[in-house]
Amino acid sequence: MRLPRLGALLGDTLVNLRRGGWGGLAAVGAIGVCSLILGCLWLLTVNLQAILSDWRAQFEVVVFLRDDITAEQRERLRRWLHAEAAVADVQYTSKEEALALFKREVRGQASLLEGLGENPLPASFQLRIREGHQTGTALRAFATALERLEGVEEVLYGREWVDQVGRLVSVLQVAGWAVGTILGGAAIFIVANTIRLAVYARAEEIEVLRLVGATRGYIRAPFILEGFFQGLLGGGVALLLLFAGYRFVVWRLGLAPPGLLGLGGGRFLEPLQVAGLLLTGAVLGGAGSLLSVRRFLKA
């Protein structure tokens, strides 16, 4: 597209936006609300996924050993664990090391150690689990297999925690898509109707343009751009509200003050995700306009 044409197109779009009045504001508002709700869901998912990811990096399965386990059984168990695909790393803690660790952890509360008598703490293997094997089902199957092995007393891992966080993230993702689809559809509908009013208001001009041989693209472009800008504006407003809300929640929860977009008490959307949210609004606006103008020009 030549520069003068682009300049004229932008000029037309700005004039249309100004003429849009309350109808235009309604479109901006609809896209803003839609983007805000999508942004909230996205932010929540991003933060939960970050928590889950951090937690997964540190995730351990602890295999407690029976006190009467023989050295031979322990070595066999160690070899079995090393050969297991789900296991990334194996660390052994003897009974003595477990007691020393316990003493370090309860330092200052010496009374807890009184009357312990013989060391009651079991020896154990601490297993780092590869990320692909950290699902609730996989861990349950792995723990059941471990518990059947000779010399194993008990297998511990945060089963409920794994299941619950995993479920929550899945639900949020599904909910995000569902809510996003419904709200996106509603926003497109509102924008389409708002733009339709603008199209009707300019029906005579469109008629003249058709008759003199203007292409459909030429006639549609200012309307589509108008919807695009309305969407961008709605997305921008939503983003500001989302950031303000995020800072408020961080402040209320007394978390460390975060950077503008960075980490700290929580995690705001990455620059690319911010751009994605803005673009979502813009695309919703553009799609609504296209729908409306297409219907009009078909007639």
Added chain:
Amino acid sequence: MIQFFRVQKTFGREMEALRDVSLDIRKGEFVFLTGPSGAGKTTLLRLIFRDLLPTAGQILVAGRNVVRLPGREVPALRRMLGVIFQDCRLLMDRTVAENLHVVARALGTAEEEARRKIGYLLRQVGLLHRANQSPSSLSGGEQQRVAIARALMNDPLILLADEPTGNLDAELATDVIRLLRELNARGMTILLATHNAALVSDQAKRTVVLKAGRVVADNGA
């Protein structure tokens, strides 16, 4: 230049607007299309600029088969035509010059060329002094002359005029017809639809008479 071959146009199931219309309008002709209201004059014009498609028959305009023309080629067809209406269809929120400028921009005319052409055409229709006024401040005849100037912005081969004098008194109507005859004298093919029999009889031009969708008389066929 314009050929109709057994063209039929039906709206809905029963409303037959045109029945078996065959017509041949040659390059450079000035043709009056006349008949009572509802005879099918406007439908015939709309078929030429592909605002409508016929129910049956074929239409050729400047060698192009309008009926089979793909949608993306319709703008190119319309760029060969100028269309004017009884109600002028001017944009009242723009000046006279801006009404013409809208067309120049749609056609991708360079700014300097557009200004030159707008000036030339407004001078041709005698309204250069009104260039910066709103069309609403003009008389009916002046508005129609602006509409004619606008229709000439794309240098059309054919000018289609649907009741261009319908809202004008006799004197203003004669002015508009004189302007159209001047254009015709320069080689432009003109098809003018009107139900004003007096206007037609004054001009001694080819006249096609439509009645209930049929051609009932054509003194130039």
